[in-house]
Amino acid sequence: MKERPEKVPQRIPAHQEGTAPQLSAEEMRAIDEERSHYESDAAAGLEALRIVQRERGWISDDSLRAVSAYLGIAEAELEGLATYYQLLFRQPVGPEVIQLCKSSSCWILGCDRLQTTLEKALGIHPGETSADGIFTLLENPCLGACDRAPVLLMNEELHSHLTEEKLQALLAEKRQRHADQSAD
Amino acid sequence: MLINPLTKNIGADDTALDLGAYRNNDGYRGWLRALRMSPEKLIDLVQKAGLRGRGGAGFNTGFKWSFVPGDRQAQPVRYLVCNADEMEPGTFKDRLLMERDPHLLLEGMMIAAHAIGATTAYIFIRGEYHRAAKVLENAIGEAEQAGLLTPETTGWEQPLRIYLHRSSGNYICGEETALLNALEGKRAIPRAKPPYPQVSGLWGRPTVVNNVETLCNLPHLVTQGADWYRQLGRGEDGGTKLFGVSGKVNKPGLWELPMGTPVREVIENHAGGLRDGLTLRGFLPGGGSTDFLGPQHLDLPLDYDAVGKAGSRLGTGTITVLDEATCPVGLVLNLSRFFARESCGWCTPCRDGLPWVVHILQRIENGEGTMEDLELLREHTIRMAPGNTFCALAPGAAEPIQSALKLFEQDFVDHIRGKACPFH
Numbered sequence: 069m070k071e072r073p074e075k076v077p078q079r080i081p082a083h084q085e086g087t088a089p090q091l092s093a094e095e096m097r098a099i100d101e102e103r104s105h106y107e108s109d110a111a112a113g114l115e116a117l118r119i120v121q122r123e124r125g126w127i128s129d130d131s132l133r134a135v136s137a138y139l140g141i142a143e144a145e146l147e148g149l150a151t152y153y154q155l156l157f158r159q160p161v162g163p164e165v166i167q168l169c170k171s172s173s174c175w176i177l178g179c180d181r182l183q184t185t186l187e188k189a190l191g192i193h194p195g196e197t198s199a200d201g202i203f204t205l206l207e208n209p210c211l212g213a214c215d216r217a218p219v220l221l222m223n224e225e226l227h228s229h230l231t232e233e234k235l236q237a238l239l240a241e242k243r244q245r246h247a248d249q250s251a252d
Numbered sequence: 253m254l255i256n257p258l259t260k261n262i263g264a265d266d267t268a269l270d271l272g273a274y275r276n277n278d279g280y281r282g283w284l285r286a287l288r289m290s291p292e293k294l295i296d297l298v299q300k301a302g303l304r305g306r307g308g309a310g311f312n313t314g315f316k317w318s319f320v321p322g323d324r325q326a327q328p329v330r331y332l333v334c335n336a337d338e339m340e341p342g343t344f345k346d347r348l349l350m351e352r353d354p355h356l357l358l359e360g361m362m363i364a365a366h367a368i369g370a371t372t373a374y375i376f377i378r379g380e381y382h383r384a385a386k387v388l389e390n391a392i393g394e395a396e397q398a399g400l401l402t403p404e405t406t407g408w409e410q411p412l413r414i415y416l417h418r419s420s421g422n423y424i425c426g427e428e429t430a431l432l433n434a435l436e437g438k439r440a441i442p443r444a445k446p447p448y449p450q451v452s453g454l455w456g457r458p459t460v461v462n463n464v465e466t467l468c469n470l471p472h473l474v475t476q477g478a479d480w481y482r483q484l485g486r487g488e489d490g491g492t493k494l495f496g497v498s499g500k501v502n503k504p505g506l507w508e509l510p511m512g513t514p515v516r517e518v519i520e521n522h523a524g525g526l527r528d529g530l531t532l533r534g535f536l537p538g539g540g541s542t543d544f545l546g547p548q549h550l551d552l553p554l555d556y557d558a559v560g561k562a563g564s565r566l567g568t569g570t571i572t573v574l575d576e577a578t579c580p581v582g583l584v585l586n587l588s589r590f591f592a593r594e595s596c597g598w599c600t601p602c603r604d605g606l607p608w609v610v611h612i613l614q615r616i617e618n619g620e621g622t623m624e625d626l627e628l629l630r631e632h633t634i635r636m637a638p639g640n641t642f643c644a645l646a647p648g649a650a651e652p653i654q655s656a657l658k659l660f661e662q663d664f665v666d667h668i669r670g671k672a673c674p675f676h
Contacts, residue, residue: 110437
């Protein structure tokens with residue numbers, strides 16, 4: 069058995085972050101599973117951040133502390149990872165994370181125009197979340213779908229051969245879905 | 253005779269081949285045959301076949317393996333890592349192999365593991381490839397359940413383990429030593445070489461990092477032999493390759509073709525030529541970090557050394573076409589922005605040079621550039637040349653800039669003299 073720090077974080081914040089200060093049973097199970105894949109426990113730190121983000125949408129200060137306590141990795145170390153890797157989010161994101169492909173192929177086929185459309189429709193720049201809290205806009209270096217350019221990734225869904233009309237329809241569909249959900 | 257070993261199982265429908273279907277198509281025969289060969293013989297076979305790394309560097313795969321220390325007793329822990337961090341702008345080939353024929357990759361990995369004596373293997377896949385990750389995870393489960401990795405099959409002391417590692421992002425992870433740091437849970441910053449990973453890689457153990465497409469070449473190479481492999485190519489390099497074309501062409505896509513296929517054949521026959529009656533100004537032969545080539549290079553065979561002699565690199569073999577209606581300065585600016593953003597920040601020519609390059613290019617594109625700016629850009633490409641940086645990121649970033657300054661010099665001058673982008 070690998071040793072594990074016994075202490076769990078004692079700080080119970082009266083916080084607004086909306087995340088649990090401690091890791092859930094599922095998160096711990098997933099982290100332990102990942103940890104068993106590597107020769108060193110330190111390797112699990114990066115995986116733990118990914119897992120926590122999968123469960124909570126982003127990595128809050130509390131999440132960082134919880135991972136730190138669970139794996140015995142310094143918070144500063146984890147912060148260094150969380151701020152380095154582009155797919156780790158240290159700010160809350162909306163339920164719909166848009167990654168617009170900015171590759172050379174997508175640029176040739178007009179991704180800059182699509183970006184303007186997105187920015188206008190959502191009222192935000194890359195790195196920001198729309199006022200309704202639904203969409204977060206990010207730029208991606210290349211989504212590896214150059215034969216279908218221009219493309220974007222909406223969470224895990226790839227949307228290809230984009231036009232401004234297709235983009236507007238996609239945003240409208242997502243907005244409608246979230247409006248229906250909140251009405252339920 | 254088999255002429256399309258990489259894609260023979262990939263049909264028109266958009267589904268992944270499962271283990272049963274893969275086996276019905278002679279799958280895992282290469283693995284079983286490799287197990288009856290000594291590692292030395294296997295390395296020799298791959299080296300003789302002339303398989304060159306398909307991630308972009310084009311190093312002989314068998315030769316790469318041969319640097320792993322032979323004494324297994326002295327160093328029993330060794331790793332194989334599959335580099336599935338496909339993020340080179342304009343590159344979309346590994347995605348197809350992983351999404352559609354995952355067992356071909358797994359079989360290739362098993363063969364490579366046997367060659368180098370690895371009992372643990374990782375697939376390092378970029379975080380945005382959700383579908384490929386799910387397909388591979390499922391395939392690993394199938395292979396385990398079927399007992400393909402057990403000591404009963406392999407005759408090894410321990411079972412072979414294959415794990416899928418989802419990356420948390422960043423282009424630099426594709427650089428093999430940065431990738432190893434990422435796997436170790438660190439910031440993905442390249443390591444100084446030597447020592448090379450084959451000697452001291454993951455957690456200081458002997459490690460080989462191979463690209464997805466490279467590994468997918470192995471199963472049929474083992475069953476069909478080195479002579480078959482060599483004669484698949486039309487020119488000096490052996491085997492086939494996934495060649496792709498993107499940009500303003502009629503049929504952008506990906507095709508498995510013999511090594512040495514001329515550029516013209518790929519762009520005109522397979523991709524259907526340029527669309528809307530446009531003409532070709534130039535092309536990037538293998539991703540954003542390769543030098544532009546021009547119309548005079550259309551008859552060049554797509555072989556590593558031939559493209560190298562023409563002043564570029566075959567890279568990933570996925571061609572990006574630049575047409576007459578697209579601004580070359582704008583395209584180079586787009587590429588430089590990408591490299592500036594993706595610099596890990598470790599060394600100065602890359603961290604400080606690339607944002608400076610972006611600044612200059614933006615100035616020129618805005619019509620505010622001067623003729624001195626062109627000299628300054630040239631100077632940057634020299635400062636970012638190989639030997640001045642830790643890894644290949646900045647030298648790669650310099651390639652499209654330095655070649656654009658030669659091939660499209662008049663466009664730069666027109667921007668400066670006309671004080672505006674002529675394409676707007």
